Amino acid sequence: MYDVAVIGAGPGGSTTARYLAKQGYQVCLIDKDRFPRDKPCGGGFSPRLVDEFPYLRKRQGDFLRGVCRVGVIHSSNQKTVLRGRADMAVALRTDFDNVLLESALEYGAEPKMGIRAKSLQIDANSVKVELTNGDHVTARAIVGADGSTSMVARETQLNAKWPSNHITACRVVEIPAKTRDIIERYSEELEYHFFANLGGLPGYGWIFPKLDTINIGLGIVGRYAKGLLRYFESFIKMLKRDGYIAKSAELNALKGALLPTGGTIAKSYSERCLLVGDSAGMVNPITGGGIAHAMVAGKIAAAILARNLENDALDDSDLGKYQTQWMAEFGKEIKSQLIVQKVFTGVFANTLFEIGARDSVLQDTVSAMMSEASAGRNDAYRLFGRFLYVCLREALTP
Ligand SMILES: Cc1cc2nc3c(=O)[nH]c(=O)nc-3n(C[C@H](O)[C@H](O)[C@H](O)COP(=O)(O)OP(=O)(O)OC[C@H]3O[C@@H](n4cnc5c(N)ncnc54)[C@H](O)[C@@H]3O)c2cc1C
Incomplete structure (x- = not known):
């Protein structure tokens, strides 16, 4: 039996698997595709990502495209x-995701590629994952990093369907x-x-x-x-x-x-199970960016699981800390980005653009938000505050 079965070897899954395997846990990483594989994506992210995941620095030449x-x-x-x-x-996701996968395999995560995970059974002591090739995998816990159409989210009822x-x-x-x-x-x-x-x-x-x-x-x-x-x-x-x-x-x-792009799901954990990345809706609603969030959540998931596997504290009530931690890290900012998204898709959007065009600080702020170059936190307040400042400045200038 594995310690953890990770479903999906995208940024979320490979990062989770890497950190768990590095700590000596037996990890099985399952993906329906064989890598290197492409994933429909813009492939844009903040250059700060390599500060958060320093092991990527030495592999930058293998994925960075400018x-x-x-x-x-x-x-x-x-x-x-x-x-x-x-x-x-x-970057091209073909290269980027392959580097992430290799970083997990380097520490001994066991790959099962080209095999789709079909269904789950979670009982008091383990999780059984049925695969489409007729095999199954058992593990003490499961991580659903299987993207926006997550089977794990569906099977655990954490997200039956996106509205x-x-x-x-x-x-x-x-x-x-x-x-x-x-x-x-x-x-x-x-x-x-x-x-x-x-x-x-x-x-x-x-x-x-x-x-x-x-x-x-x-x-x-x-x-x-x-x-x-x-x-x-x-x-x-x-x-x-x-x-x-x-x-x-x-x-x-x-x-x-x-x-x-409508915000995260209400609950991202259940007995012996955590959801990471798109499967839990961890995407910036303004830009659609989710690579960094998936990886940060993967790192947090690995830390929580590593600690809780020690004493088999894998009940629903033991895993809530996962949600608290990723919410503190980026969940609150997704909530405020949702407000910005609504305002910028609303009836005043063109007017906001006109105001923005008259202020270089606002333009840098908007670009920083769109490229995710800013630290994210308080982006919405900074943006709306600056809009207000520009309006007042213009109103009060004779
Ligand atoms: C068109 C588009 C453009 C985007 N552009 C950007 C961008 O520029 N920057 C950015 O940061 N984000 C972007 N995103 C979002 C980004 O792609 C995701 O947020 C990110 O890939 C999430 O990582 P993940 O690991 O959660 O899921 P994914 O990357 O989707 O990985 C999920 C993995 O699970 C596998 N899988 C799925 N189901 C199963 C199953 N049943 N069994 C086994 N394996 C399974 C898949 O094959 C896949 O490899 C974009 C998304 C789209 C759709």
């Missing part, structure tokens, strides 16, 4: 642009391009773009230029996402017209995925 330095945010009516300096690292206004449907494509062409279009600073509420629908489009690809995506909140492909095609048409991508750009590797 650092974008200037964020350009376009208003919904396309009339206003906010431009601010904030660094955002970019349609809590999920964003996305289309994304990584377009190969020559580095010279990318620099011509996005400058040496690799300007990254966000397009707010395209077509007046809640969500956003993005362009993340990388070393030799341009990542383009569009996400629309589930309830409004019927016809997403059509919206994506018009987005691409607009980008071709405005010179963001070549008219001949190949779009055959278009992918779709779901992203939980």
